[in-house]
Amino acid sequence: MEPQLELLPPEILEAQSAFAERLSACADLDALLRMKGAYVGREGSHAARLMELLKTAPKEQKRDLGAAINALKNAWEEALKTRQAELEATKKAIPAEDATLPPPRPPEGALHPLQRLMDRLVEAFRPLGYHVEEGPEVETEEHNFDGLNIPADHPARGSSDTFYFSARPDLLLRTHTSPVQVRVLKRYGTKNAAGVSLLEEKGGLRFLAPGRVYRKDEIDPTHSPMFHQVEGMLVAKGIGMQHLKGTLAYAMKALFGPGADVRFRPSYFPFVEPGCEMDVRCPLCGGSGCRVCKGSGWVEILGAGLIHPKVLEHAGIDPTVWSGFAFGMGVERTAMMVSQSPDLRLFFENDQRFLAQMGGLD
Amino acid sequence: MQIILSQLQRELPTAGLTQAQALERLPMLGFPIDGVATVEGETVLDVDVTANRPDVMSHRGLARDLAATLGAELAALPTTTLGGAPQREIRLETPACPTYSTAVLTLGATQATPADVQTFLRALGMTPKGLAAVDASNELLHRYGHPTHAFDADKLQGAIRVRFAQAGETLVTLDGVDRKLTPEDLIIADDSGPIAFAGVMGGESTKVTETTRTVLLESAWFDPKVVRPMARRHNLHTDGSHRFGRGADPVMAAVVRDLLAQRLIEWAGATVLSAWTVGAVPARAAAITLPLTQLNRIAGETVDAAEAETLLARLGCEVSRSATTVTAVPPTWRHDLTLPEDLAEEVLRLRGYDRIGSSLPAVDADPEPLSPSYRTAASLSRRLAHLGFFQTVTYGFIGPDEDAAFAAAGNPAEGRALGNPLGLEYSVMRASLLPSLKATALHNRRQGQKEVRLFEIAPAYPAGLEGKPSVALVWGGLRGGEDHLTASRAVLAADLRGVAQSLGFGSAPIQDLGDGLLGVEVALDTLAAPPERIIPRFQGFSRFPAVERDLSLVVDLGKPFGDLAAAMGGVLPQPELQHLGVVDVYRGKGMAPGKQALLVRFRFQHASRTLTSEEVEGWVQSALKAAEGVGATLRA
Structure with a gap:
């Protein structure tokens, strides 16, 4: 429908006749925005004036006048929009500066690769209901050895393997993250005033314990007196090897991707029975055999097993009711394997070039 | 442990075991292969044996486990029956040596170790001595796992006693070292005093030489609880201490004595004057009863009871089965089997861990939240990395001098010192993370980094040995200058203060570490944990112009x-x-x-x-x- 322009006041008609010329005269977006304000802005514009006019118009004119106003306003808005798009396109086409000049960049830091790997493990286990437990580096023999069924004459307890403190010979630097097991199991095994333990109250326990551990190894390309482990543990009722296998296979797929293939071999650790080691299909050669996997196609990645009944008993948990599994993974070993880093010392030297390359941001 | 493939195959005459099968089977039995080499024309496997399995620390021992899983026959042990009246008094004065088999033989005019045995020894990295008693003892140890010793009988004086040493006694061992003995040392003695460390190493004064005419053999059983600390105490880790220290098979004492004598007859024209045994083999271990429900729980699935019975019997257990249990008396060589769980592991191990299914457990327990301290550290490390800082990981111990500059007066290094550090520079649990970060920063500067931005989240020890999870930042050098819009300038305390304040470090002081480095450190528990709510509670804000x-x-x-x-x-x-x-x-x-x-x-x-x-x-x-x-x- 053609707008019935004759119903409109002369100043509007004038504005309308100048519209096209003024529109093309808008050289930039600022000018266009000003013109937009004058024609269709909320207050003081031609369109606003027309709306006021409509309010005071005689009843019989309202319908036609309204239609005319709407048509005019729509036409203006449409044309302004088109021109705005044109101007924006032009603006982009004109280089305001040399875009090939290196721009200021925000600084880039990085998480340590060992931290990233530990975080990834936590991430892999969170959907299975695991939380994170922490424990101190300075530990007691009870937590580090006794509670883990490690006999009093075990060589690992010797001062050639374990760091002890001179002023406090009863304290040592933990040699693994397994003392966190003892601490958490004791907390969950302790009965409250009503005779109910936290384990009974909650019905189960699942956690990871990432952390720093110490062994008296000389510093060389494959040894370090400090390294990291991630401990994991699950306690519930009726837990067997099948669950251990299923859980770790799941986690390795979360860590290494859906194609991750694992195998379990019998092994021995005093705090589990049965014990096992888990290998993953060599990530370097895919199983055909290489230097990293010593030709076997498999790389050992962690030790695990069902919690030894004596470990549960030590914490006051009845092993005829509760059972579970535990595992411990060497973080550096896995980080070196995955990254094919040639020297363990790189991880503790903290060269920013290494950290930038290996760490990145998650 | 070195294992010669052909000799392993010899112990399994009907199994038709190939190298490929051995390499595949042994790891799945719990014995990973660390390497394969060709020595003296023999294929030698480097087999990793865990400390709980001294029974497989020989060719026959390893073959026995393979036979059990394969259902194969073991080669028959050669038998010789020797006897005679005691030629010399042997007194077992402690229960740490319950049985002692011996023989006295005179050697012939010449002796020669057979070529195949020389190859056997060389392939295992040993040098044949040409002395039949020594070479045979070594061969038998690696073939059957039982250590033996031979004395030059003409050098012995009076009765042989197995006893604990007395303070002040000394012994020159075969390696020529004069050792002071302690009352915890189990020794063999004659009237002259100590002549051997029981189960660990013989003595210089009674050793067999080219001129030896008469030998007295020792094939005994010594308590691992005594031998193991003894070997460690004297730093004498021998093939003998390795096996006795973990637990040898007492029944093999007499058997291997006979085999050793037989070799001396064959290799050195020896004549047995007499062979006899003092004491008795300890009683067999008690029967262990494994409920089938427990076996199935441990597997996580149903295990065939008849198969379990068969597998345990193949291991050498005396097995009986009821409708609900399997009961086994462990063989004399398995000191590691004491609990029902141990039996279950053996069944599953021989059956193959690969045959156990794989499933996620259904645990009816609510998930627990991540702790505030973990969430603080996690969000802080991410924040810092995005702000341009590099996370470092450094050792928890440092040198006392570096530590002193950052330790409070009331926190002396002695209270945090290791008794057995790797070295002085790794001897004190650090009071602060800053000295480690400073050293790392200086390393990076030496490597040509213009700007160093580092942080670490780790325990510090600001008050004794109680670790306090802390975060420290070090920033230094020149910032900017990498583009046409940002001028280069020295990093200032204000820069680090700005970061510290935005991270909520409060009034933690910015420390001038020297060398253009600035540092700040706070304990994590002084920082507000990230809110536990998924998103915080709404708070109104003004929509009126500022x-x-x-x-x-x-x-x-x-x-x-x-x-x-x-x-x-x-x-x-x-x-x-x-x-x-x-x-x-x-x-x-x-x-x-x-x-x-x-x-x-x-x-x-x-x-x-x-x-x-x-x-x-x-x-x-x-x-x-x-x-x-x-x-x-x-x-x-």
């Missing part, structure tokens, strides 16, 4: 802005005053000496209405008055 006003004030150099801010903030309305800061400090031309100009910026906003310019102007004037009260003047 008004900014600047005021240029001249103050004395050295006058802290903090004084001005306190004075001005005190007279301005809260909460309308949203921000009070300084956007420029001018100390250049035109300033009177000893003066500086601060361009102070205020931002005001009202919660429920638009501010009028009159009221804002009034506030700024009152702020000016307050500033003048502490010595500032309005800049002309």
